[in-house]
Every structure is written in C-alpha cells, then in structure tokens.
Amino acid sequence: MxxxxxxxxxxxxxxxxxxxxxxxxxxxxxxxxxxxxxxxxxxxxxxxxxxxxxxxxxxxxxxxxxxxxxxxxxxxxxxxxxxxxxxxxxxxxxxxxxxxxxxxxxxxxxxxxxxxxxxxxxxxxxxxxxxxxxxxxxxxxxxxxxxxxxxxxxxxxxxxxxxxxxxxxxxxxxxxxxxxxxxxxxxxxxxxxxxxxxxxxxxxxxxxxxxxxxxxxxxxxxxxxxxxxxxxxxxxxxxxxxxxxxxxxxxxxxxxxxGTDVPPDDVIPDVEGSVGLDGCVGSVVRPPGAAAWDGALLLTNGHCVQGDRPAPGSALVDLPAAREVSIADAQGYPRATARATRLVYATMTGTDVALYRLDKSYARLAAEGAKVFRLTSGPVRAGDPLTLVHASGRSTCTAEAVVDRLREGAHEMAGSIRYATDADCAPSQGWSGSPLLAADGVTVVGVHNTHNTAGEVCTDDNPCEVAPDGTTTAVRGRAYGQQVDRIAPCLGRGTRLDLHRPHCALTKP
CATH class of the missing domain: 2.40.10.10 (Trypsin-like serine proteases)
Structure with a gap:
C-alpha cells in the first residue's frame, strides 16, 4: 500500500x-x-x-x-x-x-x-x-x-x-x-x-x-x-x-x-483520465443517477489521502481538503484542472477507497474536455477482463479470483480482486488508486491498491489471503485491487454520502 x-x-x-x-x-x-x-x-x-x-x-x-x-x-x-x-x-x-x-x-x-x-x-x-x-x-x-x-x-x-x-x-x-x-x-x-x-x-x-x-x-x-x-x-x-x-x-x-540513425518515436499509451496524486493515482467518476451539475467526485485509495490514514475498523467522513487535481489527456499532459475541496469518504477496512469532491461539476469538466468515467454498481467476478490505467500507461489484466478476505497489517478487506499473473499486469509502487476499467473502457469497477513486495505474510506492503478457516497465503509479487460497487448505494441526490441508506455496506466511522 x-x-x-x-x-x-x-x-x-x-x-x-x-x-x-x-x-x-x-x-x-x-x-x-x-x-x-x-x-x-x-x-x-x-x-x-x-x-x-x-x-x-x-x-x-x-x-x-x-x-x-x-x-x-x-x-x-x-x-x-x-x-x-x-x-x-x-x-x-x-x-x-x-x-x-x-x-x-x-x-x-x-x-x-x-x-x-x-x-x-x-x-x-x-x-x-x-x-x-x-x-x-x-x-x-x-x-x-x-x-x-x-x-x-x-x-x-x-x-x-x-x-x-x-x-x-x-x-x-x-x-x-x-x-x-x-x-x-x-x-x-x-x-x-x-x-x-x-x-x-x-x-x-x-x-x-x-x-x-x-x-x-x-x-x-x-x-x-x-x-x-x-x-x-x-x-x-x-x-x-x-x-x-x-x-x-x-x-x-x-x-x-x-539523420542517419534516428530512433522512432515511442508509442504513447492512452492514459486519458488518470489523475496524479503525489505518489498515487485517481480518476473522476460519475455514479449512476448523478446530474451534470453535481460536484464531480474523485476516486482513489483510502491510503492515498492527505494527512492521517483511516484507522482500522473506521472511516473518515466529510472533512475539509485542499488538493490540486490535474486530469490527464491521452498523452498524460493536463487536460483540465480542479481542486478537491472535501474528503467525502475514506476507509481501509472492508475496501480501500477514498472519494474527494471537486470544485467543478461534471458538466464543467466535460466542457473542458476532461475524461469522466462511470462508477459501477456491480461487482467484479473471476475471469472478468480489466484494464488498469496508471500514470505511465495501461495494463491489460484479468481478475483471476475474488478473495474472501485480504489482510495487510492492521487492515482487512473483503472481496478483493486478485490479478492473474499476466505479463502485462505487474503493478508498481506509485500505481495505488489507479482505476480498473471494465471491458467497455469507460466504467470503473475497481481500484488497484496493493501487491506483496517481499513475500512476508500479512504485514504492511505484504498482503495475505485469509481463507474461511483462517489459513493465510502470501505470494511475493501477487497484486490486488478493490471492489468499488459498494460506493454507489451510499450516494444520494447530489451525490451526497449517506451511510445509512438501504444497501449501503461501506464501513462507518
């Protein structure tokens, strides 16, 4: 993480x-x-x-x-x-x-x-x-x-x-x-x-x-x-x-x-919509039912928040924020800028997500040419194809399995996405919060959050899978993302957070 x-x-x-x-x-x-x-x-x-x-x-x-x-x-x-x-x-x-x-x-x-x-x-x-x-x-x-x-x-x-x-x-x-x-x-x-x-x-x-x-x-x-x-x-x-x-x-x-031996230009991967966040990545997401004039939401990991991270078993809700946001074009250069003014929600328990509210609406960002992704309301399942959009390119991934419980240090997450060990899907440090896209290329179905760096078991930066009987498994290099389908049910009119809405299963403060 x-x-x-x-x-x-x-x-x-x-x-x-x-x-x-x-x-x-x-x-x-x-x-x-x-x-x-x-x-x-x-x-x-x-x-x-x-x-x-x-x-x-x-x-x-x-x-x-x-x-x-x-x-x-x-x-x-x-x-x-x-x-x-x-x-x-x-x-x-x-x-x-x-x-x-x-x-x-x-x-x-x-x-x-x-x-x-x-x-x-x-x-x-x-x-x-x-x-x-x-x-x-x-x-x-x-x-x-x-x-x-x-x-x-x-x-x-x-x-x-x-x-x-x-x-x-x-x-x-x-x-x-x-x-x-x-x-x-x-x-x-x-x-x-x-x-x-x-x-x-x-x-x-x-x-x-x-x-x-x-x-x-x-x-x-x-x-x-x-x-x-x-x-x-x-x-x-x-x-x-x-x-x-x-x-x-x-x-x-x-x-x-x-001019006798000039290297060809690199093929620049499409990183449109990625947002650099001081060592993490984010993306602007629009939940189902959100209006064009609603304040836009930025999605990243809970461990990518500024200041103190969410405590185990808890969440951060509706806090002031002051974070400059630059939304990339296809080549990674700034397409539009905004300012995150509120930390709407962040947790590292059950999942590892954070939502910021920006000072611009979805309509304003669209007018400026910024890429806005859809936020899923359905879960990732084993076998689903995924595209990981990070700061330096795109990686083709596959959901090898949905892990019942994933433990890392003092934090535990449920329904984590384990990536298949495809050659193209090898997340690196600095990719935390990168959006995982569905096959349609526009729907965010998860966020990358961690991989096992040293083969240790259940320590920070070394997540382990926890079976129903308590058995733990840790594999060096194995990488994981987090489901984000729990977010939409917790958002009401104006994309306002309400953790007491029916079917809202996000961790409460």
Missing amino acids: RSTTLLAATALAFSVLGATPALAVVGGTGSTAAYPFAGSFQPSYPEPPRPDGHGCGVQVLAPRWVLTASHCAGKNPTNARTGVPRGWKVRVGSLDTTSGGEVAEVDHYYRLATSRDEGGFWGRDVALLHLRTPVRAEPVRIASTTPADGTPARILGWGMTCEDSTNPDCFPTRLHEADTAVQPISTCTAAAPVGELCVGSRDGRVGARNMDSGGPALVREGDDRVLAGVVSGPSGDGEPVLYTDVTRHTDWIDGIIS
Whole structure:
C-alpha cells in the first residue's frame, strides 16, 4: 500500500545532490561572461518549483540540437524514450535564466536510456533535444577521449543554493562556475562500473548541486574548452558528483544529429483520465443517477489521502481538503484542472477507497474536455477482463479470483480482486488508486491498491489471503485491487454520502 512516485529515484534534476551549497555550483563564483553554448532547459511539465522555470542545464551541439541528461528529458508524463514534448524551451548564451541570449522551443526529444532499462541509465544518462528553430550560438565540441584522472575541469550551472524549494532566494538566475578536476572513479562510491566521470573536489566542497543536472564538465583540448560530461546524479555525501561520460556516446549523438540513425518515436499509451496524486493515482467518476451539475467526485485509495490514514475498523467522513487535481489527456499532459475541496469518504477496512469532491461539476469538466468515467454498481467476478490505467500507461489484466478476505497489517478487506499473473499486469509502487476499467473502457469497477513486495505474510506492503478457516497465503509479487460497487448505494441526490441508506455496506466511522 505504499504510495511512492515512479520517478522519485530518477528525477535527479530535482533532488539535492549532497550537502547544502553556498553557491549553486559549490565552491564556485558567479560567471562574468556568458558561454555561448550553455543554456537553461525550462520545461513546463511538470511545473518547475522555481520562478524562472529552470530545470536543467543544456549544451548546444548544433544549430538545432542541444544535449542534456536523459533524466531531464524524462519530464514527460509517460517516461517515454523519444517523442514530442509540450511547453519545453531552452535559453542559451545568457548569464541569466530570465533574459538575454536566445530562446527556442523544443519540438522533439531523444533519450539514450530511461529508468525502465535494465540497470537504469547510469553511464548512459544523456539526451538530445531538437529545437523548432535554429539558434546562432556557437556550439561546443565533444572531447575526443575520456579525460584522465586529475584532468582540470570547469563546471557550470544554475543549481539551487539551498534546499528550501519554497524560498525564491534558493534559485539563482545568474550562472555560476567552478574550476575543479576529474577524480578517480572510485572516489564516487555510487558509481557504476563504466560510463561515468567523477567530477569535483574529493571532499565534495566544489561540485554540482540540485538542478545543475545536464550541465557540463568542460576540459581543455588545445586552446578550446570541450565537453567531457554532463551532470547525472549524486554520489555519497562529501564526495564529487557523477557525470555521464559523453565521449562514449558520440556515435549515438552523431547518428541522430546527422539523420542517419534516428530512433522512432515511442508509442504513447492512452492514459486519458488518470489523475496524479503525489505518489498515487485517481480518476473522476460519475455514479449512476448523478446530474451534470453535481460536484464531480474523485476516486482513489483510502491510503492515498492527505494527512492521517483511516484507522482500522473506521472511516473518515466529510472533512475539509485542499488538493490540486490535474486530469490527464491521452498523452498524460493536463487536460483540465480542479481542486478537491472535501474528503467525502475514506476507509481501509472492508475496501480501500477514498472519494474527494471537486470544485467543478461534471458538466464543467466535460466542457473542458476532461475524461469522466462511470462508477459501477456491480461487482467484479473471476475471469472478468480489466484494464488498469496508471500514470505511465495501461495494463491489460484479468481478475483471476475474488478473495474472501485480504489482510495487510492492521487492515482487512473483503472481496478483493486478485490479478492473474499476466505479463502485462505487474503493478508498481506509485500505481495505488489507479482505476480498473471494465471491458467497455469507460466504467470503473475497481481500484488497484496493493501487491506483496517481499513475500512476508500479512504485514504492511505484504498482503495475505485469509481463507474461511483462517489459513493465510502470501505470494511475493501477487497484486490486488478493490471492489468499488459498494460506493454507489451510499450516494444520494447530489451525490451526497449517506451511510445509512438501504444497501449501503461501506464501513462507518
């Protein structure tokens, strides 16, 4: 039942790379002159947590091509390898992220590796961004070979000066730089076997920091500064920072820029209607009989509520809420937004569900083009085909069995849906609350809520099935969803909750 984001381990552009720095590039100074090839990558999705929109660094390699880190280009809703972004731009050739230089829109991205790859993207954390219009900036040349240990290196970036993402003073708009060196790879204890450079002072006092990702490590070749690596991720505390060795990937880079070896776009799965909820997923559902002007309801898991979770054997009813909601289009970008103003109901007993009321009606959301699903009034049965709509795609599932009782820690649920072990149906952390659709593709008949992560029996994150005679069975990797047919009988006129209605079987407070 844990609710963690899928990209938490990979979104290094927004993670703190070590101790709090005094400057963006620790141990450095404010740059006195712009580097024509250096730029700021400013994606609009997800919304950057800083006023200037900066997310990562980029380097101009050709008039319509810039290089950054793969995880920076992972700021697309489905974590696709290649595709067409929305609202991405770069500002190059300026000291300042908010003015000067040249601004160009990104119309395509190509990532060498993603977090889905076996072994992740360590040593391969590079991406190319294609610009809709060319820039005049003088490109930087890639180094001809991997720099030797001890090679002097200059690093650049607009990274954060402190860890408080709510403090505007933590976000420098002026470029910083520092002179340091390439260290033996063993100095970075988090390093993968090959493909990385360890750059910075041995004690970590000079180095890159949060939001310097994608920025350069420059070395000398003759009279020129050339690009040896881009910031990939942290190592240990008090250590230098890991950079992907760009010199190892010149064939991949040249193949794309020249047009001789361009990867095809990923097929983007249809995630229309999914709602990201800080490590969980939700969906807007319309119960039978609901009027178009009724306040819309958002469905997710009980364990996905903000604040304290429902206690075992109880429920939360009609509480204030303040939760921003973004309803995705087919490619995962925001189609409509709303605000959850009340927690109508939440429980983790008998089932694991939560309902929020939004500040917009079904009619208003429909007018904005948002996907609204129907809420079922009938149960899932063994053998029923299901589609699991999560934040990064769709999975085809089958209800292998309806489990009499499912126990997880102190909570027990009835009529849980056990998925057949189809190759395509392997839910991950962060998918909690994802809607399970019936064969018609528009009716929500369940919500995913848990899977056994370690093979333990009846512990948190390790649910077990409880037979009528009390026998327990736990299988590592086995996943479950929860029935939602009990919700509709408890909703009256205006989709108001009434737990005393006839046939209402939801757990009461």
